[in-house]
Amino acid sequence: xxxxxxxxxxxxxxxxxxxxxxxxxxxxxxxxxxxxxxxxxxxxxxxxxxxxxxxxxxxxxxxxxxxxxxxxxxxxxxxxxxxxxxxxxxxxxxxxxxxxxxxxxxxxxxxxxxxxxxxxxxxxxxxxxxxxxxxxxxxxxxxxxxxxxxxxxxxxxx
Amino acid sequence: xxxxxxxxxxxxxxxxxxxxxxxxxxxxxxxxxxxxxxxxxxxxxxxxxxxxxxxxxxxxxxxxxxxxxxxxxxxxxxxxx
Numbered sequence: 644x645x646x647x648x649x650x651x652x653x654x655x656x657x658x659x660x661x662x663x664x665x666x667x668x669x670x671x672x673x674x675x676x677x678x679x680x681x682x683x684x685x686x687x688x689x690x691x692x693x694x695x696x697x698x699x700x701x702x703x704x705x706x707x708x709x710x711x712x713x714x715x716x717x718x719x720x721x722x723x724x725x726x727x728x729x730x731x732x733x734x735x736x737x738x739x740x741x742x743x744x745x746x747x748x749x750x751x752x753x754x755x756x757x758x759x760x761x762x763x764x765x766x767x768x769x770x771x772x773x774x775x776x777x778x779x780x781x782x783x784x785x786x787x788x789x790x791x792x793x794x795x796x797x798x799x800x801x
Numbered sequence: 802x803x804x805x806x807x808x809x810x811x812x813x814x815x816x817x818x819x820x821x822x823x824x825x826x827x828x829x830x831x832x833x834x835x836x837x838x839x840x841x842x843x844x845x846x847x848x849x850x851x852x853x854x855x856x857x858x859x860x861x862x863x864x865x866x867x868x869x870x871x872x873x874x875x876x877x878x879x880x881x882x
Contacts, residue, residue, distance in 0.1 A: 678882050694881070697809055697874055699858035701881075725881060737882055757882055765853075765874075766881030767810035778811040780878035784853040786860050 647721065648705045650696050650766070652728040655735040660722040664742035670720065674749035676757050678737040680730045687772035694727040694736060697765040701725070707786060708759040712741070715755065715796060716748040723756055725766060736768075755799035762791050802827060802869035804834060810877050812852075815844045825867060831856060832863035834873050851878050 645659045661673055680692050709721045720742040730736055737760065741753035760766075763786045768779040785791065806821040813819040816838070825834055831854045839845045854861055855874040867873055 695809060695813075696881070697807065697855070697858070697876065700855050700860070700874070703858065761879070761882045763879070764881045765809065765855075765876050765879055767877065768880040769810070778814070778877070779880040780811070780851070781880040782878055783851045784860070784876055784879045 645722075647723070648702060648709065649724040650698050650701050650705075650727055651724060652726070655724050655726050655738045657735075657738055657740075660724060660738050660740035663722040664720040664740045666720070669718075669744060670742040670749075671744050672746040672749040673740060673742045674746070674753040675741075676737070676739040676753050677735050678757070680732050680734050680736055682732045684770060684772070687770070687774075689732065689770055689772045691732065691771050692730045692736070693769040693771070694725070694730065695767045695769065696725070696727045698727075700765050704764045704784075704786065705760070708756055708763070711759065711792065712752045712755050715799075716743060716752045719743045719748055719752040721752060721756060723760070725760070725764070727766070751799040755795050758795035758798050759792070762788075762795065802829075802867075804867055804870070805872045806834065806838065807872055807874035809874070812845060812848065812875055812877050815842050829867055830863065831861055831865050831867060831873055834867060835863065835875060838875070848875075848877055852876060853879075 722740045743749040763784045853876040
């Protein structure tokens with residue numbers, strides 16, 4: 644059975660996530676997000692990425708994010724799979740599926756999850772480009788930071 | 802007491818390993834373990850204000866106490882997604 648939340652070295656499959664959130668017939672909308680490895684960043688020609696996770700904490704952080712989203716948009720069902728290891732250009736690094744009775748909550752919850760992933764999930768992107776490599780460093784992870792959480796809600800509802 | 806230190810991304814590169822065993826005095830905090838690492842690897846000092854930390858795979862503050870056998874993780878700014 645496909646888990647709702649996963650950190651995996653295997654190729655991500657959208658169908659699996661859609662199926663996980665589709666259990667039952669009460670949903671009128673499923674919004675999905677696929678994060679994809681891009682061939683350029685800051686004028687660098689990216690050759691591939693390597694993602695690294697602190698897996699046990701990453702799984703807990705993803706659970707927390709899904710719990711937050713369900714509190715914000717009750718009745719939403721969520722699934723999130725994040726890939727780790729070496730990824731080629733065009734491969735999916737993350738897939739999120741959000742099912743809800745109506746489209747507004749499905750879109751909002753889906754957007755909220757990706758914003759929060761970028762804030763608090765201990766996963767790192769190692770970028771390899773023509774001429775070098777660099778660890779990408781984004782947000783200082785602080786799951787208690789209410790201002791960050793409110794910013795994710797604001798973006799989700801924009 | 803002895804703790805396991807877990808390091809990720811650039812911190813792991815700086816230390817040359819993502820998994821270190823280090824001694825810490827009784828009553829030590831996560832911050833004490835961090836300062837020990839910075840003394841050992843001065844390049845890590847640049848992360849003083851931007852790292853997060855975890856004890857036994859739960860987010861923890863730098864003021865949290867550590868116990869013998871704990872896994873103490875230091876997390877540079879995250880970049881998943």
